[in-house]
């Protein structure tokens with residue numbers, strides 16, 4: 001066993017104390033020479049005394065903060081074990097009308113980042129498939145949603161929360177509902193008109209009678225504010241409230257089902273609860289507790305409309321007539337999610353932690369870390385990247401605070417209940433074939449991807465091609481951006497490198513100045529489009545002022561939503577220098593818009609990016625990848641600015657080399673338009689292979705996960721254990 005104590009969030013105070021103690025020790029030899037001089041001696045004593053007091057004070061403060069919040073984990077080595085994926089006998093069969101409830105903080109218009117995009121795309125793919133699934137979503141009732149949808153009142157329910165005197169109080173809340181309608185076309189290349197479909201969205205509203213939970217989700221003006229909270233309402237209470245309320249809603253839906261959207265099937269309760277992310281992990285525990293209370297302890301209280309008052313002593317009878325929902329938990333991120341935690345005093349407001357010996361193992365210091373709980377107790381746990389789910393198990397992938405979740409993951413992996421499912425790409429969000437703006441400017445991509453005749457392309461003059469060409473669409477997009485004065489005349493012939501995303505260290509922003517150097521050298525254009533984050537915008541403007549002709553920064557959101565799609569269509573190369581990436585949706589989108597990718601190829605990116613691994617390779621690649629060079633081999637900490645800086649510094653030469661190669665390739669392709677057309681078409685084909693509903697693709701994999709989760713033996717076992 002290779003053990004060393006690793007303290008995360010290494011405390012700056014601690015560092016200060018360490019340094020001071022070291023300094024003092026160094027001074028000891030000088031003491032003797034000072035003894036003669038009494039005044040100096042007194043002064044020194046006084047100084048030492050003061051220093052001593054300061055040290056004591058700092059020490060106390062450090063200990064206090066340690067006890068409070070710092071997470072100290074003993075570093076562990078986990079021997080690799082084989083990753084099994086699904087047990088071989090699992091199929092994608094689920095009964096017709098199977099009901100799924102996604103529990104998430106982000107969905108549809110209320111999406112801020114990757115989580116919302118993924119959950120929305122998954123729910124859409126499930127709703128549009130012929131897969132017989134009845135798809136629903138449970139999210140908070142963010143106030144701005146009322147402006148966008150006609151929300152009807154669905155139920156009034158209550159949960160118990162402790163008040164300031166520690167007494168349980170009934171906290172009443174209403175649940176609203178609307179149907180999220182969307183039209184799209186699962187096959188973007190087909191000319192068939194898109195169909196309208198709908199997903200039921202249930203909204204957990206603020207409390208009606210309990211302060212400060214009555215403030216939850218109010219005054220949320222847009223999707224960027226969904227995680228903000230009024231000062232009077234602690235974030236953790238809001239999260240815990242949502243977990244308990246969502247569990248109550250699910251329990252209610254399960255005991256008094258509505259008639260199904262599917263005409264010929266009987267009403268069903270809740271078959272599958274699909275929890276997304278660690279903030280919703282506790283929903284699982286609340287559901288199981290409510291189920292036990294209602295069925296075994298006879299506490300059914302008949303709240304809400306039509307709730308039956310089930311009291312029974314015969315466990316078997318209940319299990320056969322009213323099974324608890326099967327729970328699937330999806331971990332969306334391995335850099336942050338395991339850190340998600342709640343203070344024990346906050347947890348205790350919602351759940352009696354003192355009576356729950358089974359939960360003690362999730363407590364570290366004064367905090368409760370729910371992610372492992374959901375991995376342990378869900379019927380199936382999944383991760384959003386197949387390659388990384390495998391790496392975590394087989395190659396002991398290094399990431400921070402892995403000790404919090406890896407033991408649970410390994411445990412589930414041995415039985416085939418830890419599954420990596422790589423996301424698909426929702427081509428309808430940014431659809432180069434049928435986007436209204438692209439259509440308006442004659443820049444929509446032709447649909448003739450599968451039925452294009454390469455030989456005919458070479459047989460004809462390119463200007464007179466009888467087949468519609470992607471390069472023409474791309475060049476029209478560029479012309480229009482020049483007309484709008486977003487690009488200048490010279491840009492028409494420049495190679496365009498596009499970055500789309502947040503301005504975040506994590507995304508590799510520290511590479512930008514070095515990329516800019518090469519861009520300027522080849523007189524190409526670097527378009528940096530995205531939203532402010534932790535990387536200061538002023539640094540980007542400094543780079544721009546150095547190379548004003550070759551860099552364009554678009555941080556304005558309105559400009560982006562208006563012209564973003566044309567920039568995507570016009571680009572030659574997409575820049576994705578991320579330091580970590582679970583999937584790398586922007587890279588897949590880049591391919592779809594016919595751009596090859598300059599990237600680190602980390603994480604999920606490695607599943608679909610194929611490196612141009614030698615200068616002489618002429619086809620079969622879709623990207624130019626450079627290695628993140630790290631002396632410590634994978635074991636670096638991107639939250640530590642020093643380590644991250646080192647990592648970037650050591651990787652710059654690699655970036656410059658591949659960027660140079662890419663620019664030279666594209667400059668050459670300017671005079672080989674046939675070759676360029678074929679090359680771009682291959683990029684698009686690579687992207688289309690990533691659809692949600694492809695054969696054995698993510699949609700199919702999630703259905704398998706549901707099928708596995710619904711196999712009853714497993715579930716009953718879980719209830720028995722808790723009972």
Ligand SMILES: *[C@@H]1O[C@H](CO)[C@@H](O)[C@H](O)[C@H]1NC(C)=O
Pocket residue numbers: 087089090711
């Ligand atoms: C699949 O195999 C496992 C044992 O390997 C068994 O317990 C389970 O019942 C089987 N499931 C189905 C659906 O046949």
Ligand SMILES: *[C@@H]1O[C@H](CO)[C@@H](O)[C@H](O)[C@H]1NC(C)=O
Pocket residue numbers: 184185190191192193194434436
């Ligand atoms: C293209 O988009 C329009 C409007 O968004 C839609 O009505 C039409 O059905 C779409 N066509 C296809 C083939 O998806």
Ligand SMILES: *[C@@H]1O[C@H](CO)[C@@H](O)[C@H](O)[C@H]1NC(C)=O
Pocket residue numbers: 600601611612613614615624625626627654657658
């Ligand atoms: C990709 O290929 C280039 C050579 O073209 C090489 O320098 C680079 O290291 C490769 N990248 C990765 C991630 O292997």
